[in-house]
Amino acid sequence: MELKEKLVASFLAFENKVSVDTDHNVHDIRSEAFDHFEKHGFPSKKDEEWKYTSLKSVLKHDYNVFPTGESAIEFASVKKYFLHEIDSYKIVFIDGVYSSFLSETSHDGYDICLLSAALEKSKYKPVVDQFFNTIAGKNSSITSLNTAFSKEGAYIHIPKNTVVPKPIQIVHFSTGTESELLLQPRNLIVVGENSHVQIIERHQSLNSNVVLTNSVTEIFADKKAIVDYYKIQNDKKSASLIDNTYIQQQGDSHVSVNTFSFGGNLTRNNLEFFQEGEHIDSTLNGITIIGDKQLVDNHTLVMHKYPNCESHELYKGIYFDKSTGVFNGKVIVEKEAQKTNAFQQNNNILIDDGATINAKPQLEIFADDVKCSHGCTIGQLDSDALFYMRSRGIPKKEANGLLLYAFANDALEKIKIPELKTRITKLIAQKLGVDLGFDL
Amino acid sequence: MSKYTEDDLKKELETKEYEYGFYTDIEADKFPIGLNEDIVRAISKKKNEPEWMTEWRLEAFRIWESMEEPDWANVNYPKPNFRDISYYSAPKQKPQLESLDQVDPELLKTFEKLGISIDEQKRLSNVAVDIVMDSVSVATTFKKTLGEKGIIFCPISEAIQEHPELVKKYIGSVVPTTDNFYAALNSAVFSDGSFCYIPKGVKCPMELSTYFRINEGGTGQFERTLVVADKGSYVSYLEGCTAPARDENQLHAAVVELIALDDSEIKYSTVQNWFPGDKDGKGGVFNFVTKRGLCETNAKISWTQVETGSAVTWKYPSCVLKGNNSVGEFYSIAVTNNYQQADTGTKMIHLGKNTKSTIISKGISAGKSQNSYRGLVQINSRAENARNFSQCDSLLMGNDCGAHTFPYIEAKNKSAQIEHEATTSKIGEDQLFYCNQRGIDTDKAIALIVNGFSKEVLNKLPMEFAVEAQKLLEISLEGSVG
Numbered sequence: 001m002e003l004k005e006k007l008v009a010s011f012l013a014f015e016n017k018v019s020v021d022t023d024h025n026v027h028d029i030r031s032e033a034f035d036h037f038e039k040h041g042f043p044s045k046k047d048e049e050w051k052y053t054s055l056k057s058v059l060k061h062d063y064n065v066f067p068t069g070e071s072a073i074e075f076a077s078v079k080k081y082f083l084h085e086i087d088s089y090k091i092v093f094i095d096g097v098y099s100s101f102l103s104e105t106s107h108d109g110y111d112i113c114l115l116s117a118a119l120e121k122s123k124y125k126p127v128v129d130q131f132f133n134t135i136a137g138k139n140s141s142i143t144s145l146n147t148a149f150s151k152e153g154a155y156i157h158i159p160k161n162t163v164v165p166k167p168i169q170i171v172h173f174s175t176g177t178e179s180e181l182l183l184q185p186r187n188l189i190v191v192g193e194n195s196h197v198q199i200i201e202r203h204q205s206l207n208s209n210v211v212l213t214n215s216v217t218e219i220f221a222d223k224k225a226i227v228d229y230y231k232i233q234n235d236k237k238s239a240s241l242i243d244n245t246y247i248q249q250q251g252d253s254h255v256s257v258n259t260f261s262f263g264g265n266l267t268r269n270n271l272e273f274f275q276e277g278e279h280i281d282s283t284l285n286g287i288t289i290i291g292d293k294q295l296v297d298n299h300t301l302v303m304h305k306y307p308n309c310e311s312h313e314l315y316k317g318i319y320f321d322k323s324t325g326v327f328n329g330k331v332i333v334e335k336e337a338q339k340t341n342a343f344q345q346n347n348n349i350l351i352d353d354g355a356t357i358n359a360k361p362q363l364e365i366f367a368d369d370v371k372c373s374h375g376c377t378i379g380q381l382d383s384d385a386l387f388y389m390r391s392r393g394i395p396k397k398e399a400n401g402l403l404l405y406a407f408a409n410d411a412l413e414k415i416k417i418p419e420l421k422t423r424i425t426k427l428i429a430q431k432l433g434v435d436l437g438f439d440l
Numbered sequence: 441m442s443k444y445t446e447d448d449l450k451k452e453l454e455t456k457e458y459e460y461g462f463y464t465d466i467e468a469d470k471f472p473i474g475l476n477e478d479i480v481r482a483i484s485k486k487k488n489e490p491e492w493m494t495e496w497r498l499e500a501f502r503i504w505e506s507m508e509e510p511d512w513a514n515v516n517y518p519k520p521n522f523r524d525i526s527y528y529s530a531p532k533q534k535p536q537l538e539s540l541d542q543v544d545p546e547l548l549k550t551f552e553k554l555g556i557s558i559d560e561q562k563r564l565s566n567v568a569v570d571i572v573m574d575s576v577s578v579a580t581t582f583k584k585t586l587g588e589k590g591i592i593f594c595p596i597s598e599a600i601q602e603h604p605e606l607v608k609k610y611i612g613s614v615v616p617t618t619d620n621f622y623a624a625l626n627s628a629v630f631s632d633g634s635f636c637y638i639p640k641g642v643k644c645p646m647e648l649s650t651y652f653r654i655n656e657g658g659t660g661q662f663e664r665t666l667v668v669a670d671k672g673s674y675v676s677y678l679e680g681c682t683a684p685a686r687d688e689n690q691l692h693a694a695v696v697e698l699i700a701l702d703d704s705e706i707k708y709s710t711v712q713n714w715f716p717g718d719k720d721g722k723g724g725v726f727n728f729v730t731k732r733g734l735c736e737t738n739a740k741i742s743w744t745q746v747e748t749g750s751a752v753t754w755k756y757p758s759c760v761l762k763g764n765n766s767v768g769e770f771y772s773i774a775v776t777n778n779y780q781q782a783d784t785g786t787k788m789i790h791l792g793k794n795t796k797s798t799i800i801s802k803g804i805s806a807g808k809s810q811n812s813y814r815g816l817v818q819i820n821s822r823a824e825n826a827r828n829f830s831q832c833d834s835l836l837m838g839n840d841c842g843a844h845t846f847p848y849i850e851a852k853n854k855s856a857q858i859e860h861e862a863t864t865s866k867i868g869e870d871q872l873f874y875c876n877q878r879g880i881d882t883d884k885a886i887a888l889i890v891n892g893f894s895k896e897v898l899n900k901l902p903m904e905f906a907v908e909a910q911k912l913l914e915i916s917l918e919g920s921v922g
Contacts, residue, residue: 048512052850335839350854353821359849361860368836368866378819378851378858 003059003182004041007145010065014149026119026150029133033147040141052326052358053297058240058266061210063182065149067095071175073206075102081204082169085419088200089168091154095175096183098152102171111157112168115186118155127157131190131220135246135274143244143270146216150186153215156199160192160222167198167417174239176209187217189227193250196226198417203235211239218246221253223277228256228416234263234427237292244270251277251306258414259286260424261296262431272301275309275337284313285411287424289404289431291320301330304337313344316408318432319355327359329374335366344374349381349407381407401434474523477501480628483527487597487631490604500617500627507621513783514812514844517752520691520726527629527662585645592637593648596664599635606637610668614697614734614760622693622728622754626662630695633664638673638704647902649678665696669704669739676707678905690715690725692750698733698741702763705740706733709901710757711909714749721779721808724751731755737763737792744900746909747774747782756814758787761795761823768797771897775913776809776841785815785846790823790856799830802894804913805841812844819856826853832862835893887914 011034015027042059043050071094082090089112092102098114106112111124118124119132133150137143154170174181191197205211221227233241241264247255261267273282288296302311317325331342348357361374381403389399405428412428415421429435480501484494509519586593592603600607617627634650650665669675679696692714700706708731717724727750733741743757759768770786788797797817805811811834819826834843845862867889875885890913891898898906 338839348851350851350856353854355854356850356852358851359860360847361862362844362846363834363862363864364842364844365834365836365864366839366842368839368841370836370864370866372864374845374860374862376847376849376858376860378849378856380855380857 003061003063006063007065007149008038011148014066014151025129026132030148030150033133033144036138036144037141037148040144043141049299049328052324053266053268053295055266058212061180061212063180063210063212064178065182067097067178067181067183071095071177072101073099073173073175078102078173078204078206081171081173081202083167083200083417083420083423086166086417088166089164091168091170093152093172093185095173095177095181096152096185110159110162110164111155112164113155115153115155115188116151118188119151124155124157127190128188131218132188133218135218135220135248135272136216137244137246137270137272140244140270142214142242143216146184146186146214146244149184150216153186153188153217155187156189156191156197158191158195158197161194162192163196164198167200167420170199170201172203172213172215174205174209174211176205176207178209180210181212183211183213183215185213185215187215189217189219191219191221191225191227193222194224195222198228198230200230200232200417200420202232203239203241205236205239208236208238211235212242213239214242214244216244216246219248219255221247221249221255223250224252225250226254229258230415230417230420231257231259231269232424232427233259233261233267233296236263237265237294239264240266242268242270246272246274247282248274248276249280249282252279253277254281254283256283256285256414258411259298260427261286261288261298262290262427264294264296266295266297268297268299270299272303273311274303275305278306278308280306280309282309282311283414284311284315285414286315287408287411287428288315288317288319288325289408289428290318290323290325293322293324295324295326297326297328299326299328299330301332302342304331304333304340304342306336307338307340309337310341311343314411315346316411317346317348317357318351318404318408319348319357320351322352322354324355325357327357327376328362329360330362330364331372331374333363333365333367333370333372337367338369340367340370340372342370342372346374346376347407348378349404350378398434401429401432404432405429475525475527475629479527483629483631487600489597489600492604492608493600496612496617497628500624501629503617504621504624504628507624509621513754513814514810514846515752515754515781515783517726517781522625525691527631589642589645590639591642591644592635594635596633596635596666597631599666603635603637606668607635607666610697610699611664611666612697614699614732615695615730620730623695623730626664626693626695626730630662630664633666633694635665636667636675636677638669638675640670641672642670643673644675647676647678649680651680661690661692661694663694665694666699667697667706667708668699669701669706671701672703674705676902677709678902679708679710680713680905691728692725693728694730696729696731696757698731700733700735700739700741700766702736703738704736705742707742707902708733708744708757709905710743710745710747711901711905711912712745712747712749712753713912715751716749716780717751717778719778721751724780725749726751727753727755729755731757732760733758733768734760735763735766735768738765739763740767740769742769742771742900743786744771744897745773745784746897746901746905746912747772747784748912750782751780753780753782753784755784756786758789759797760789760791761797762791764792765794766792767795770797770799770801771900772801773804773894773897773909773913774802774811774813775804776806776811778807778809780807780809782810783812783814785813787816788818788828790817790819790826790828793822793824794826795823796827797829799828799832800896801830801832802897803832803834803843804837804890804893805834805843806837808840810842810844812846813862814846816848817850817858817860818848819851819853819858821852823853824855826856828856828858828860830858830860832860833893834862834864835890836864836866890914
């Protein structure tokens with residue numbers, strides 16, 4: 001059975017199962033989203049937004065849509081997937097089901113808990129009604145599919161004037177009890193005025209059974225809020241990820257999203273920023289290092305709607321073997337958004353024959369008093385620099401590694417959690433196959 | 441040319457709306473409205489074309505019928521009804537080509553107004569002109585001089601008669617009839633255009649030039665240009681266009697094919713100044729043009745364009761860098777004002793080794809216009825050491841216009857080196873202040889700054905065109921900054 005037909009058939013059963021939350025308008029939202037998905041289906045290469053990324057190979061599997069039962073995992077066996085050096089809140093899901101054993105949530109001054117609880121309990125209703133599914137792409141059939149089946153995920157609500165003292169880790173494990181699994185987590189993050197939160201998100205499969213994750217995250221940053229979001233994408237080659245993140249910012253807020261894509265079979269990141277006030281700063285960073293036949297597709301959108309805002313976008317990519325990189329960076333500056341500063345940079349290195357990069361940095365500008373620029377390069381390592389290092393006794397492999405590390409370093413500098421920075425640095429060294437030999 | 445001073449410009453700006461908006465009352469031989477196989481046959485017959493050409497047109501027509509009008513470009517316009525256009529219009533008295541005395545005096549007046557005098561002056565400025573009016577070539581100058589070198593420069597209808605082997609070999613080889621909607625339409629109904637062949641090792645001694653003009657109302661202009669530069673040759677080719685001011689929208693769908701064989705070089709410059717519509721966006725020419733060049737080994741094709749006219753422009757002069765060491769260049773200035781819309785750019789397809797391409801695109805938008813750059817740089821897997829540099833700068837004037845860039849970059853070879861950069865800005869107040877402070881008034885200052893902004897492209901134009909282009913730029917932007 002085609003995946004689409006299977007999903008269509010599953011929807012009714014799903015709706016019956018979760019009908020407990022009739023209090024909320026969520027039922028209507030799901031039905032509407034489902035109709036949209038049923039009408040449009042999965043995107044194909046004919047869609048301009050999916051021109052370079054075909055989902056065909058990912059969709060051919062017979063995915064189990066409703067994973068059965070909760071699998072227990074020992075903390076010791078998965079410790080390495082957490083940023084365990086520092087204290088943190090944790091929201092952990094195993095095969096899409098919440099694991100209270102591995103998690104550490106909180107209701108003390110702020111809510112760090114589950115979306116399923118938020119959808120069910122009436123005390124969360126005002127927040128859910130105000131924010132849930134308000135900015136998630138209504139025209140994206142992939143997002144609609146997630147909305148239709150939205151049930152579980154992280155729910156984070158920080159009231160105003162609050163600094164969350166430690167980072168929050170959202171980790172999704174898949175154990176492989178199902179041979180082919182489709183996961184659709186849904187996160188809702190609302191950060192109040194003048195508050196600050198750091199979030200690290202990771203998807204990890206524990207064996208090489210096929211997993212497809214279609215995740216949607218909505219982030220709302222109120223005035224003067226600061227949100228730092230880190231996505232670690234270093235999954236097994238059997239796992240594919242479609243990540244859709246939508247961010248709405250109010251005046252004077254700072255939101256940064258850092259995406260580190262090293263693993264997975266197919267990774268597609270849809271990242272959309274909507275600015276709804278003045279003096280907003282939006283930062284998008286990404287490092288992609290992939291090989292084999294991996295594909296990483298970064299699709300970003302920054303929507304400047306009000307004056308005096310900034311956006312900074314920096315994506316670095318290193319491509320080995322027969323891997324493919326796609327970058328599509330869209331910056332729209334609307335008529336009212338005078339004095340906008342929008343910068344976008346995308347640098348790529350192709351290491352091997354057979355690697356491909358498709359880039360489309362796109363600017364659409366309707367205001368005249370703006371500074372907007374984008375730069376996109378595709379090139380190789382500087383042979384003079386390589387020679388310099390080798391003439392000083394650094395072996396070729398290490399010299400290469402150092403230069404590549406230096407190439408990616410710009411985007412690394414922005415990480416504000418030192419332990420995470422060390423972790424990412426190690427991942428990069430591992431990925432480049434060198435011991436960088438200096439402690440960073 | 442005498443020195444053109446700022447005061448002259450000011451005088452011109454005061455009086456001028458669209459200088460070329462006159463209509464010449466020449467009796468025209470016009471086909472009934474509509475398009476079907478009979479019309480295609482009739483056009484072919486009118487031109488006294490051989491059987492293979494008729495068949496080629498009919499095939500293109502059938503392909504066109506199965507195609508849909510593209511709508512991916514960033515432009516909005518009422519779709520022309522392609523069945524509602526007369527596909528053939530020729531000035532009735534067909535002048536003989538040898539002597540000017542035989543040319544209809546009305547026609548000559550038209551050319552004088554256009555500033556193209558087909559007389560001694562032009563001979564001094566050493567430009568051979570082929571004039572295409574309402575899709576039909578009416579005069580070609582300098583034929584004899586060129587003939588001595590073995591250069592063929594004539595209307596394409598004549599080339600089909602006299603050099604069928606060349607036309608048959610090259611027509612449709614770079615832009616096949618199946619290429620796109622407008623190219624298919626053009627292939628089916630084109631009535632004339634220019635043909636140029638430069639033999640082996642010949643350096644064309646003068647600039648070749650074609651002047652296009654739409655005159656008759658309710659017609660479309662469909663001309664076809666084919667330039668073949670044989671091994672080791674060089675040619676510089678100019679193209680200019682104007683149309684009368686009319687309320688209705690006129691259609692222009694041209695195809696230009698360039699073939700640069702080994703070690704040859706073609707330089708193709710366009711100053712496009714079709715009627716852009718009036719201040720309220722009424723009328724104007726829809727300009728849907730397919731231009732493409734093919735480079736063999738060590739060949740070079742350079743496109744330079746100054747786009748100031750047309751209500752809607754849809755134009756992507758491209759280079760297929762097939763041979764090793766071939767070079768493609770694209771220099772463009774696109775100016776939009778009032779309600780004009782331009783979606784223009786280039787494609788650089790790198791197939792051969794050590795191929796190089798350069799793209800410099802300058803977009804200037806004013807009024808309520810929309811200006812888009814859309815480009816593709818494609819490095820194929822066998823194109824070792826390919827190199828591309830792209831730069832797209834946009835200048836916005838006023839707050840009702842838009843500037844857009846849609847660059848596509850596809851690299852499949854690790855040795856590729858690609859740089860792309862784009863900036864958007866407005867004329868800085870400090871720049872204006874600097875000029876004002878030194879006694880240069882705002883209008884002149886803007887003209888200065890715009891000229892500086894587009895210098896890199898203006899420098900690439902042949903002398904005669906550069907002056908005209910600068911003038912055009914200034915006129916197009918008249919009064920756009922308050």
